[in-house]
Amino acid sequence: MIISLNWLKKFTDIDMPVDELVTLIGARLVEIETVINLGAKYKDGIIVKVVKAKKIDGSDHLSLTKIDDGGISKNIERDENGLIQVVCGAPNVRSDQLVVWLPPGSVVPNTFLDSQPFVLGAMKLCGFISNGMIASARELDLYDEHTGILEIDDDIKPGTSFASAYELDDYLFDIENKSLTHRPDCFGIIGFAREVAAIIGKKFQTPDWLMNLSPDFKTDISNPVELNVTIDNPELSARYQAIVMSGADADKKSPIQIQTYLSRVGVRPISAVVDVTNYLMMLTGQPLHAFDYDKLVAVGGGKADIHVRSGHENEELELIGGQKIELSTEDIVISAGDTAVGLAGAMGGSSTAIDDNTKNIIIECATFNLYNLRATQMRHGIFSEAITRFTKGQSPELTAPVLFEAINYMSQWSGASCSSKLAESYPIKHEQARIELTADIANDILGSSYVNEDIVRSLNNAEFTIDQNPSQSLVVTAPYWRADIHIVEDIVEEVGRLNGYDSIALKLPTRDFTAVIPNEFDSFRSRMRKILVRAGANEVLSYSFINSNILEKADQNVANSYKVINSISPDLQYYRQSLTPNLLDLIHPNIKQGYENFALFEINKTHPKNNGINDEKVPVESDMTALVIANKNNISGAPYYQAKRILDYACQSFDVVLSYEPLEHNSDDPIAKPFENRRSSKVIDKSSGSAIGIVGEYKKSVIRGFKLPEYSAGFEINSKALFKVTQKTGASYIVPSRYPSSERDICFQVDKDIQYSQIIDAANEGLENYKLISAIMPIDIYQPDGGGAKNITIRVRLTAYDHTLTGDEVSTVISSISNSVIGKTEAVVV
């Protein structure tokens, strides 16, 4: 919404500098996003008189004119009479006409904001020097009229600046509508001015016509035409008023002054009739609509019988502009008889649109249920100035004064007069709530220290009515235009805002000394991040939504993802089922950027559908930690072990020991989907036996799909599951021995299919009967080319608590280990 400062000034005195005013409005009412200096745009235009205008021979449209600028322009070529020569291409140029002249050196206003504004000069046209130009409404950025120059119909002295004649030395404030959603009154300039007055501490006087809620429509006219209105369901519309006016001159325009005000706040002037409705809407926030009376009678079967009703199933309506819509029962419809002729509050129907031949006009002034209108707005995608205001919930009391004022303007600007009686339906009269308030209540909520007088003063400025009852409490009634005041908090908000929140003393709440226990899962994740960073990985955050083709590339079932139905892009259409696909999608772009060897990880939530829903009936979320490694260089060894190395390291930091189990083929688990089961494993917490995730290499199709280097692998584990197994009690610290350790290496030759863990498990069993501090470490894993056997060398470190182990003791233990391994794996010690 655009607010004009000069328009505000018509209703309240404002004498402070613009920047101070903007700051104050910002602090007390609403943030002003931008301030536009309109004066700069119009500073050069001058109102001049065309003294002579003569068609140029040999040109089909150019005229040579001599203009009188009152002699105010300097450094310009004049003829012997002091007149200035301008060539003009407009068909409507004639002598004795007042027009707007843009002298050489001035910027054409409708190019003012362009990156290269058009600067006029003195140039030759058809052999004649033209000094600047005579401007059209379009060039003046008033409205899209380019068929001729703007004719000034007011009596203005030549040489007067265009800006000062039409109050264009103005500032425009751009305000975001949603910040004032709750203030229907502020969607009109008068309401906004009232608010500004209250903020800057000036008395405000609402214009008398807006305070007269029962104006005399003087409908004792002779031979009135018939007009009836009925609200079929009071839920849909609180009040509907309409009247017929006849005799409008279709050629008449609204005064230029009005046109400039409309266009500066973003409304295009069209004709006197349309301008009246728009002008009053901008002034009061109350939209009006005009129908062609005779067309409505024809559609309504010979009667002007207007109804406000719900749309019917399968009902169609053609809107102004020709768009056909299918109505729903939620839409509010204006009908003639039972035939829909308009979508209430949103747009009129084409069958009753006014046009150049319209003789009799119905002016409608009504309020409609804002919730229905918003549904209509969303369903049909209609975002007009009118519906923007209607969906804020205008007071039904507003319709009478606005309609009355509209009639006045209509007769002044277009010559029309009323030809029907006022038709009205107002089923349930609206009453404002009376709210009891004390200074204590306000102070309890705000932490302020107001006394009753402060409250009365500030509310009086905003035209609230206050009755003081004997118990010292105040009974407050909001003025009729404040449809947003219902409860005591609403009044307290007014008091706080009008007095300025920044004047309230800042305090801290008191609390006891109980220590807050940090969220342990947060601490766990935070530590996990630091560990993975220490392992050289880079943390990423990636979108929770992904494209279906990423799901497919990762071999995940698209149907297992929640689908976003109103996504702005296919890239954001599905909730992700695991983190790995997002990470895989980042590998190729980073390699292309020149990074050869890296690990990416993310700790975040995922939402596969197979998680089901929880007690609150919303989808269960999974907390996951995923990591991918990639190396574009041709290096030997399986990348699986690199990913596993990082996972082992991270879990060791939490004192969690992992074991690895085979991953079944074709698992339905979406986390497992991208992984190649022959080169991946299920990750198990050794002490509890619970599965916490998957580590491995990816399927060939996944590698191709994401253009991964051969050396890529990763893991995805459930953060909550891992967190749970870290919540162990007891310390794992082992008291060190004072005696030296002995180390021996053993090399086992085993069948190539024997797993490393089988050897380690068997070795540990061989240690069981000895109360020694022991450690087993891998030294070498060797398999000759084409051999059916492999050699696994381990190092055993043994330490006793109470003495230095002798060679024989060590040998005994080592052979126990060897025998155990030989027994379990048919190994040969080499």
Add this chain to the structure above:
Amino acid sequence: MQNIDDISKNLLSQITDSLTPREVLKAPEFRQLYSVIKTMPVEDRGNYGKQINELKLVLESAVRTRESELESATIEPLDISAPWGINSKPLCLLPTEMGSQHPVTLEIDNVIDIFTRMGFDVIESRQIDDDYHMFSTLNFPENHPARDGYDTFITDEGYISPAHTSTMQNRILISGKEKLESGGQIGVVAIGRCFRNEDIDATHEHTFYQYEGVFVSETATLGQMLGTLRSFFESYYGQSLKIRTQPSYFPFVEPGLEFAIEKPAELNGKSGEWLEMLGCGMIHPNVLTAAGIDPTKYRGYAWGGGIERLVMLKYGIEDIRHFESGKLQFLRKFV
């Protein structure tokens, strides 16, 4: 003509046994299904075409499964329990100096730390929720125009991608009710990911992080709210700060405010420069009521601010799109 079910069964079993499953898609009985379309009455074509397309999707998926099975069969299995591969060497981690934490999570840690020290419990916000928590319990009736300000993503099932962490407010209030009614206070901060259905540019992201605070007691005031927020920012920037507010409108608070701080010295701020940090207000009585808390006895305040804003200000980051880009070029600035 064989019926579609028979053809489907037959082709699926062929695919399962085939060594070249994609060839099965070229089977004449399948292609013939397409060729008959032209001969059918126009009104039957749509439905029939749909059936064929569904069959095609089923077959293609079966082909992919079979192909990956065949491919997998040729893949050499690993000793999954070994510390490293055959004939290779012990593995190192990547160099620590290459590692980096994401600046957003770094800042979340920082914010959590301050609020925890101030006495707030911290929870994480949901990333998929329902209308009830996102709107209804927050005093947004259905079709309320204020809903327009929140461009929410909606799923097929009607779930909502929360557009603010306030989606946790009702839960926070309900879980704190008992503590409140036994003489305590509710003090909780919810941090998490939010979504707005809007185009992205240097200053707009459809995915971002917010921190939300909720405080309820018998004596909470707006002055306390402003004091709490100033205290947070003073701790965050390590200096005393001036604050400024602007009235604003959010249906779930009354009054509602925008909260700004004077730009701190750490950010090369000069006097008179203001930074808008967050939206806040006194919790609307309807929001307390929705959680079963008596608004005549208890009052509260709440706020919600953006994490990315803190990060961008702190490091001078020029483009919000870096955060979710996953580019090492950006991430490694934070090693």
